[in-house]
Amino acid sequence: MDFIACFYWRILPLTSMVMPFSLGNFLFVMILFRLFRFSWFNLGLFATCCLLFNGLSVAEQLEPSRLEKAMAHIQLDKRIESPAAFLGYPLGEWHLRHDQINYYLKQLANQSLRVSLDSAGKSFEARDQLTAIITSDKNQRNLANIIEQRSLAKQGLPQNGPVVIWLAYSIHGDEASGAHAALALSYYLAASQEPWVQQLLEQAVVMITPSQNPDGFDRFATWANNHKGQVLVTDNQHREHSQDWPSGRGNHYLADLNRDWLFLRHKASQGRVAFFHKWQPHYVGDFHEMWNNQSYFFQPGVADRVYPLTPPANQELTEKLANYHRSALDEVKQVYFSGELFDDFFYGKGSTYPDINGSIGVLFEQASARGQAQASANGIVTFQSAIANHFATSISSLQGALTLKRELLNYQSAFFSEKNKQPIARIKGRLIRALNDTARRDELANLLSQHQIEFQYLTKSLHHAGKEYRPLDSIFVADNQAQSSLLEALFDKRTEFKDTTFYDISTWDIQSALALDVVPNVSPDVDVLTRQPMLYHHLQLGDSDTPPWPRNSVALLINWQQSNASGFVNQLVNQGVQVKFAKQPFSIKQTQGQQIFSREFVAGSLQIPLKQSGKSVQQVMQLTWQATKDWQVDVVATSTSASLSGINLGSDSFVTIKPVQPMIISGFGTDPFEVGELWYHFDQTLKLPVSLVNGEQINDIDLSRYSHIFMTEGSFSSMNEVSARKLGQYVIDGGVIVAQKGALNWLNKRNVLRHEPQSSRYYEKLFNSDQLNFNDKAAFKAKQHIGGAIVNLNLDNSHPLTFGLAGTLSVMKNKPLAFDSVNTPFTVAAHYQDKLLVSGYMAQEYQRAFANHPAMLVEPKGRGAIVAMSDNLLFRNFWLGSEKVYANALFFIPTGL
Structure with a gap:
């Protein structure tokens, strides 16, 4: 007993420097039980000792003089500064900012030979995403060779190097306990002289990323700290626990970065995935927070909701690792659950992306205080206890991965071993086309490159099933390659599932998302393939300042x-250049060498007349040439206004495009994700300034300065009848409202939108619960939920809203909403197909209800119009195949009606 008490007072000061007293107790238990293998009897004696000291305050634990005395008697590297010493207060007393985290990691790297730093690049707000690389001094000196070995991991060869463990925290900015636990863990691994830590660092490279969402993390830290008092308030309705709009969950553009691992639309995600493939970790721990009324979760998740492409061995190893988490949490009497609620399905999350890339990903979820302390059904949840729990499972992750090192290495080798054996005679794969759109081809190529999926461009056109696949719009992707599992997952279209409950979307087929034509099982000749992309011939001039078009040109045309x-x-329009769009398709004669051929242009195609008021032909050409280089578009010159077919260039069916000034209604009552997606699209994709205006401001501002007002999913609770009347008059006066999903209900109920969407009550009546038992309740609710399924629309391509699109459009549907029959002529731009489901899960009741019903319409009103869409066509800014609808609404509505 004397030895136990003595050891307690040697170890406790180390732990209490970086965490509250309860976490110090926990770590001491872990050290005793794991390293010294005390009996349960001795552990009971220790628990009694702990009770005697529970009256000590945090201030007493962290008293500097006492801390200094304790430091003199424990096995620590005294040159290394603890988080508490660095900050000047106990870790967790205040929510840290991202810069504080980075500064402390840099301090550790300066003070410890065990620690170096790596970066996953910067966030949108230019915050550096640092990761602490912690391993033995010997491994640090050999780190370049270790990274080189990791680059060979996808070859499937036997592995004998260190096990690579990546612990990543707080990808949702308001789930802050993970980042704080990461700092405590980083210090512990850098300073501890314990035998097990030394063994770990000799056999492993531990990578700790405290914050994966720097911008959202700082937004939340400011909020939580601004509302913290000297006396902690646990009331759920206190402002500390109820964030303003937007919350800290999302990034700068309000996106959920934990849904972006596959799509890679955001800088932080791109840097993170590049970091993943650089290190090719064997184990990835993904640390989150959940609702305050829950306890603690770690995977495995629901057994029947594992994506079928994930190997069974992955789940077997996940279960073996779970035993370490169970022991760790049982020892501190923290209740937990596994095998329910969360799943291993969508590969776009941090815990599942590793599973399709040869690693073991494990999700951890801790009940959240969303501040310092919050009441819950299980008692008061504190920030300190959340930090302690994540620290506990971080330690158990390290211990489990160290013990299972050989199994983890063998698993990764086996995952890749059969996937990199190309047949000698003929390569088979997918021939993929983005029709007449080099930019969309390049977006696909860029995505595949970031996921390390190999592909090749074409040197000449190929023909399949009556379609031409050209070098400018097509690529070839071989099936048999190291990343074949991920490749299959990206193009997977399945509609049958064991369990129809989904934590996120049920499908993510990129053929649908990017509106691609895909031919499987193609075997092209090797001489048709190249690693170099082909550009439009005039863009091969590179940095030339001289426009390449002939002097006898009368106009420039853009498909x-x-x-x-x-x-x-x-x-160009903002530079004062006149640009017109065609309300009908047309074709012109074009000469290339001795060859004369027809060049087709769809409705919506652009004409830039070279004779313009106020500008010389040279000025128009020069501005157009600069825009051509900036946007990498194909511009065709013509020397005549006569067309081969369709309208001539002087026709009234060419309409001048006016400058646009869009506004997005934001704030409480709007969906931050969809608002962020629109903001991202205008700002990042179109380079178009857009105003975000909160709904409560609508009554007080001049709407006439905006050409278009965008409304997303939401209740618009901050707006009233006065707002509705003002929006209605705005449209009558010539403005355009572009509304989707929940906004349609709000506009219709307030008589701004004439056509009525079918109500939620209508869809509820489609489902029959007769003869169901109480145990069927969860499955019945899951059936009524549309988590995310891909459906097809039939388009009216003569309508300005659909210009530039094919006859069929695939969209992601995640809300039961559609219009009833529309009797007003010339209003509907798109219907759901009769057999609408492309991939994912959607109940048959919904499929029958949506079939043949309007999905997009444009309702003229006075001199303006309302564009109404029952789906979000910018889903997570990855649905590139349908984003043109928003450009059509901007540039062609209402003038094209």
Whole structure:
């Protein structure tokens, strides 16, 4: 007993420097039980000792003089500064900012030979995403060779190097306990002289990323600290626990970065995935927070909701690792659960992306205080206890991965061993086309490159099933390669599932998202393939300042099927260049060498007349040439206004495009994700300034300065009848409202939108619960939920809202909403197909209800119009195949009606 008490007072000061007294108790238990293997009897004696000291305050534990005395008697590297000493207060007393985290990591790297730093790049707000690389001094000196070995991991060869463990925290900015636990863990590994830590660092490289969402993390830290008092308030309704709009969950553009591992639309995600493939970790711990009324979760999740492409061995290893987490939390009497609620399905999350890339990903979820302390059904949840729990499972992750090192290395080798054996004679794979759109081809190529999926461009056109696949819009992707599992997952279309409950979306097929034509099982000749992309011939001039078009040209033409044409036209219109769009398709004669051929242009295509008021031909050409280089679009010169077919260039069916000034209604009552997606699209994709205006301001501002007002999913609770009347008059006066999903209900109920969406009550009546038992309740609710399924729309391509799109459009549907029959002529731009489901899960009741019903319509009103869409066509800014609808609404509505 004397030895136990003595050891307690030697170890406790180390732990209490970086965490509250309860976490110090926990770590001491872990050390005793794991390293010294005390009996349960001795552990009971220790618990009694702990009770005697529970009356000590945090201030007493951290009294400097007492801390200094304790430091003299424990096995610590005294050159290394603890978080408490660095900050000047106990870790967790205040919510840290991201810069404080980075400064402390840099301090550790300066003070410890065990610690170096790596970066996953910067966030949108230019915050550096640092990771502490912690391993033995010997491994640190050999780190370049270790990284080189990791680059060979996808070859599937036997591995004998260190096990690479990546612990990543707080990808949701308001789930802050993870980042604080990460700092405590970083210090502990850097300073501890314990045998097990030394063994760990000799056999492993431990990577600790405290904050994966720097921008959202700082937004939340400021909020939580601003509302913290000297006396902690646990009331759920206190402002500390109820964030303003937007919360800290999302990044700068309000996106959920833990849904962006596959799509890679955000800088932080791109840097993180590049970091993943650089190190190719064997084990990834993904640390989160959940609702305050829950306890603690770690995977495995629901057994029937594992994506079928994940190997069974992955889940077997996850279960073995779970035993270490169970022991760790049982020892501190923290209740937990596994096998329910969360799943291993969507590969776009931090705990599942590793599973399709040869690693073991494990999700951890801790009940959240969303501040310092909050009441819950299980008692008061504190920030300190959340830090302690995540520290506990971080330690158990390290211990489990160290013990299972050989199994983790063998698993990764086996995952890749059969996937990199190309047949000698003929390569088979997918031939993929983004019709007449080099930019969308390049977006696909960029995505595949970031996921380390190999592909090749074409040197000449190929023909399949009556379609031409050209070098400018097509690529070839071989099936048999190291990343074949991820490749299959990206293009997977399945509609049958064991369990129809989904924590996130049920499908993410990129063929649908990017509106691609895909031919499987193609075996092209090797001489048709190249690693170099082909550019439009005039863009091969590179940095030339001289426009390449002939002097006898009368106009410049741009096919509207090109994605980048939207930003191109906006740039020119804002520079005072007259640009017109075609309300009907047409074709012109073009000469190339001795060959004469027809060049087709779809409705919506652009004309830039070279004779313009106030500008010389040279000025128009020069501005257009600069925009051409900026946006990488195909511009065709013509020397005549006569067309081969369709309208001539002087026709009234060419309409001048006016400058646009959009506004997005934001704030409480609007969906921050969808608001952020619109903001991202205008700002990042179109380079178009857009105003975000909170709904409660609508009554007090001049709306006439805006050409278009965008409304997203939401209740719009901050707006009233006065707001509705003002919006209605805005449209009558010539403005355009572009509304989707929940906004349609709000506008219809207030008589701004005439056509009525079908109500939620209508859809509820479709489902019959007769003869169901109480145990069927969860499955019945899951059936009524549309988590995310891909459906097809039939488009009216003569409607200005659909210009530049194919006849069929695939969209992500995640809300039961559609219009009833629309009797007003010339209003509907798109219907759901009769057999609408492309991939994912959607109950048959919904499929029958949506079939053949309007999905997009444009309702004229006075001199303006309302564009109404029952789905979000910018889903997570990855749905590139349908984003042109928003450009059409901006540039063609209402003038094209």
